[in-house]
Amino acid sequence: MAGPVRVFLVDDHAMFRTGVRTELAELADDRLVVVGEAGSVGEAVARLAVDPPDVVLLDVHMPDGGGRAVLEHLHERLPALVFLALSVSDAAEDVIAVIRAGARGYVTKTISGRELADAIVRVAGGDAVFSPRLAGFVLDAFSDRHGPAAVADPELDLLSPREREVLKLLARGYAYKEIAAQLFISVKTVETHVSSVLRKTQMSNRYELSRWATDRRLV
Known part of the structure; x- marks a missing residue:
């Protein structure tokens, strides 16, 4: 990819967005640049539709629908737009839901700034990126879809x-x-x-x- 990866932050906590923006600016080594941010689903959808970046760093849980709602609004309209989920949640349901909705990866907020910068660059380059052990949720969900039906409990x-x-x-x-x-x-x-x-x-x-x-x- 020519030039730095253009990143857009979506999170309903302004202080968290500021922290991420600052840390990425310090650690990215000119590999990426934060070009915008939004604190709600509606604001994110409106701004991303007008000026799509390369990667959207997307919070999973927000009061007005969260990351999945953003994906449902934009993934089909902007298929080239890459989404990387960033969440406090490591629940399998959350991981599977946003990946099925179109996210390219899922990392938790325990990730370090340098690891996050690396993850953003990797998904921009076409890789799928997950925090440790979360990949297993996705493999389990997307493999053997037509296997034996689960035994009733x-x-x-x-x-x-x-x-x-x-x-x-x-x-x-x-x-x-x-x-x-x-x-x-x-x-x-x-x-x-x-x-x-x-x-x-x-x-x-x-x-x-x-x-x-x-x-x-x-x-």
Whole structure:
């Protein structure tokens, strides 16, 4: 690619955008330049449609629909536009959803500035980039699509989608406060979901739940 990679930031936290912009400017070694930013889905769609960059660094969770909504608005209209998801979430559902919607890669916000700059340059060059272990989610989702149907699990079917999300994070060892941050809910709501899961599965503590989730390959 001739010249630096032109990058556009989409994140609803202004301070985070400022931090990313500053760090990329310091570490990119003239390989990329941030040319714009937006704090909402509507603003991002409007600005990107007028002046598309090379790579959009895209937050997954925002109040007005998040990264998937941006992708759904623009991916078909601007097929050459490359999207790299950047999120606090490492949940398989989030990774798979944005990749299916058209993102070229997915990295978490624990990534270092230099690693992020490298990831942006790589996706601009045609590579698919993922934070460690997230690639496995994508491989699992896109391989063997027509394999045997999953065996029904009546106990698992009792859980709501949100309860499953909470259970997966719990089984990975996340504390309630960390689960709340990942899912953008309150600690009290996490406690309510865990109580409901314990009741539905007839388990007595989080350690039994973790084994239960592992046995069902939820982790």
